[in-house]
Amino acid sequence: MSETMTLVGRNLSPYARRVAIWCALQGRELERLDVAATDPSQADIMKSYHPGIRVPVLVLADGTRLIESMPICDWLDDSMPDMRLVPATGLARRDCLQRIALAHSTVEKVVSLVYEKNRRPEEFHWKDWQTRVIGQIEGGLAALEEITPEAGFFGGDKPDGSDVAAVCTYQQAEVTNPFLVEGRYPKLTALAARAMKLPAFADTYPG
Ligand SMILES: N[C@@H](CCC(=O)N[C@@H](CS)C(=O)NCC(=O)O)C(=O)O
Numbered sequence: 001m002s003e004t005m006t007l008v009g010r011n012l013s014p015y016a017r018r019v020a021i022w023c024a025l026q027g028r029e030l031e032r033l034d035v036a037a038t039d040p041s042q043a044d045i046m047k048s049y050h051p052g053i054r055v056p057v058l059v060l061a062d063g064t065r066l067i068e069s070m071p072i073c074d075w076l077d078d079s080m081p082d083m084r085l086v087p088a089t090g091l092a093r094r095d096c097l098q099r100i101a102l103a104h105s106t107v108e109k110v111v112s113l114v115y116e117k118n119r120r121p122e123e124f125h126w127k128d129w130q131t132r133v134i135g136q137i138e139g140g141l142a143a144l145e146e147i148t149p150e151a152g153f154f155g156g157d158k159p160d161g162s163d164v165a166a167v168c169t170y171q172q173a174e175v176t177n178p179f180l181v182e183g184r185y186p187k188l189t190a191l192a193a194r195a196m197k198l199p200a201f202a203d204t205y206p207g
Pocket residue numbers: 012013014015037038053054055056067068069070111
């Protein structure tokens with residue numbers, strides 16, 4: 001059995017990347033298993049980790065398997081309380097979790113657009129649905145832009161969990177469908193640039 005934890009999922013999954021960055025910011029050692037959930041040739045190995053053939057999965061040192069980015073990150077905080085990326089209680093916790101929820105809800109649509117537009121054969125494109133999804137992404141990114149700090153991070157002088165989520169969301173859009181962000185969200189662009197000075201973000205960039 002491995003002494004360290006293993007993260008199943010690539011950085012091209014914004015959910016897996018969020019877990020990877022979280023672990024790095026907490027100074028945890030992490031092994032990576034770069035499996036693509038949607039690659040049919042990797043379906044068997046994926047199924048051995050997650051019955052629904054999805055990433056991320058975090059395999060703990062004792063073999064326990066955790067699924068879904070939000071509860072995984074909750075456990076990461078709970079098991080390393082001195083290195084929490086979400087405040088333990090109160091309004092600060094509520095607001096940080098709400099920022100994460102906004103970024104999470106937005107990136108779900110960014111991923112959805114990849115399946116709808118980048119992967120689905122052109123003849124099966126449903127343009128009205130794509131337009132709806134793009135509108136949802138724009139709404140989410142605009143709302144994130146509005147609350148993004150001009151300097152530093154949501155977490156102050158170092159990133160908290162909502163910085164991790166916001167930057168993963170912004171960069172997922174940038175990498176998969178750049179037209180979504182080009183020249184449109186200056187505060188998010190600057191936040192991502194500040195984050196990229198940290199190895200946790202730079203070493204996991206999905207491009
Ligand atoms: N709610 C999940 C979302 C995970 C997710 O959608 N992962 C994608 C990869 S980015 C996946 O596994 N896609 C394959 C599928 O859903 O069939 C989380 O937060 O971890």
